[in-house]
Amino acid sequence: MKLVLATAALALAAGAATAQDVIRMGTEGAYPPYNFIDDSGEVAGFERELGDELCARAGLTCEWVTTDWDSIIPNLVSGNYDTIIAGMSITDEREEVIDFTQDYYPPTESAYVAASEEVDVLSGVVSAQTATIQAGHVAESGAALLEFATPEETVAAVRDGEADAVFADYDYLLPLVEASGGELMFVGERVPLGGGVGMGLRESDAALRDQFDAAITSMKEDGTLNALLVEWFGEQVGTY
Amino acid sequence: MSCWEIVADYAFRSLGYGERLLPRSDFTLCQQVVLIGSGMIWNVYFGAVALVAGFALATLVALGKAARSPWLRKPSEWFVFVFRGSPLFIQFFFAYFFFLSLKQSVPALDPLTSAPVGAALVLFLNTAGYSAEIFHGALRSVPRGEVEAAEAYGLTGWPRFRRIVWPTMLRLAWPAYTNEAIFLFHATTLVFLSGFPAAGQKGDALYYASYFADQTFNPFVPYPILALYFIALTLVIVAIFGAVNRSLNRHLPAARRPARPRFLPQIVR
């Protein structure tokens, strides 16, 4: 009897969203360390571990799908997957179209990387990925914006001398700077952009959002989220 | 803000005139129509430059392919094979890499990595490859009788080519060449999608359409606007090429004028 009750309680807690028993997690797979495809061809990274843990805590069966960044929101709202967990910053514009959970990564900072110390990031040529909040920021800063389709090309542009600096997410740039052996370096001030990173869900999926929200809260409370952040982003990362 | 003010601010935004920043919020239909239309300037520019320059090169390459000397024939054949045999997408990628290394050794070639010069050059070579194949096919089907008649009149060499062979070749090739022109203009949308960077948010129609699709998270407004612009552009191209076609065929009796492409469409990329 007790067992039956427990199962029923679990089903109730899981709520309406579990009418569909598999939750499809949409990610990009090209944004290390948040998410990337590992050598064996599987989705890996901070968000993979985080997402699997959240699903386990919420009692959901989850499946990972990768999709192109440009169409990641249109595909969510038309129901091709149920969540976006792809290093997506919470912004007002996005809030108008989709819902976010609370942030699982503190407000992010973006940074400039150049090939020499003397670069003036406010007047030089700065590369950024097309249609990102970083591109919008550079356009407003007065620097000459050079937009590339992929983050890879924005960094390559600095190496080739096409751009004086690249403006992108700090955590994306850090491993590249470390691996470049002094060729690339951070310049200028870091800029806080966006309101932290959260999971995106359809506005009509409030029950599912509450489930993930609760799971994130529990991970924040018992310190597992902080441990995960340090594991993937290093000691200097902001924690909760 | 009224629509006229938007036109004043953004009609030439793709060239760098008007408002410095793109709209960031409260997107209106007018903004989308005006900015995407502004981007069309670049599509028309790329298409027109490549088409005009490519026409000349295509004629030369077609003659090269028909030449007896292997020194002329082989390079022409390879040129056509490479540019017709590989996706434009990949051609853009390699061209950009190549231009980068080229300008490292020759600083004067600096503009090559900017889209207005570099991408136009790639499109020029690409359309030359496709058109050369069309012209070559037409050249092979110039009726023997016309050439023999020209010889009987004492026309040989260059005058024979210019006054007999070339006009007939164009006449035969025109329907297929019209198709090539349409597809060249369509292919200009690839410029900023892959390979070449957009400087200062100055891009083509597809660049602005995807900007709005990204900002509004709704692909169902900007892309159909883009499609309508291109349908209009295609109609204009068909009208211009049709006028040229009529003038090329003006000597023929009305009933013999080909109403339909003799040559089945040479479609692209």
Add this chain to the structure above:
Amino acid sequence: MFAYCSDPQVLDGLAWLSCYLTTGKHMAIYWAVGTVLLLLAITGPAALLFGFGGAVAARSPVAPLSWLGRGYIAIVRGVPDIAFFLFFVIALDQGLEYLRHLALCPDWDQPVRQGSDFLVCPQAKLPLSSAPQWQHEVYGFALAVLTFAIVFGAFAANVLHGAMRAVPRAQIETAEAYGMTPRQTFRRIVVPQMWIYALPGLGNLWMVLVKATPLLFLLGVEDIVYWARELGGTKTPQFTDYPHGDWRMWYFLALLVFYLGLTRVSEIGLERLMIRLSRGQATLGGAAQGGVR
């Protein structure tokens, strides 16, 4: 893949390369080559079918049908394929789900559009959200095939429409003299005879289709270009056992060779087919074949 690959850091030269090229991630790109070839193999006939339908509609004596055919050819040909791909797949997906929604859930009372959300009843989802991942992938692939077939069908319709008109008048008149109805004439004379006139155009269309496959990634199919970009990009030691610099150049070079090879094979195949079809046919020879090799 191989036993000695367990610690790639100590390997070098060919051993390293053999391990590198057989990682699970590289298997994905080899798989993608198969996907592209499969897509071409299915889309070719499918586009021909759309094209045949479009051409028959365009020459129909029934005015609305003729307008439909002509409209399909003119509109789809007028729009760049890229622009079409960028919104059409999502529209197609939503359209199909909406139709299923109307059929399967007649008493669903909530609106399908809620703000920006597109919500159909769970039974109408395509594929069902409980379906395994491979079904989602097959569905995505099928949508891509359908989109390609619709776009290239418009071009094929144009070619076939021209080819049907190119069938010599005398043959059709002869058929009429034998007392065949228009329908019989079409089935027994026009359709069998038109292929020889259509083949150069269709061959060209095939070449174009081959070269449009790098746009597959716009349709949400992870194709060879997607993987070439992904594998070729700079890899830092933190996230892989096989760190390397920007190797996109080499991957794209492989793609270039792949496409040139595919073009060459197609050219040879089409040439053979042309000789086959020309057997016993009184064609214009040079004039009809002029446009292509």
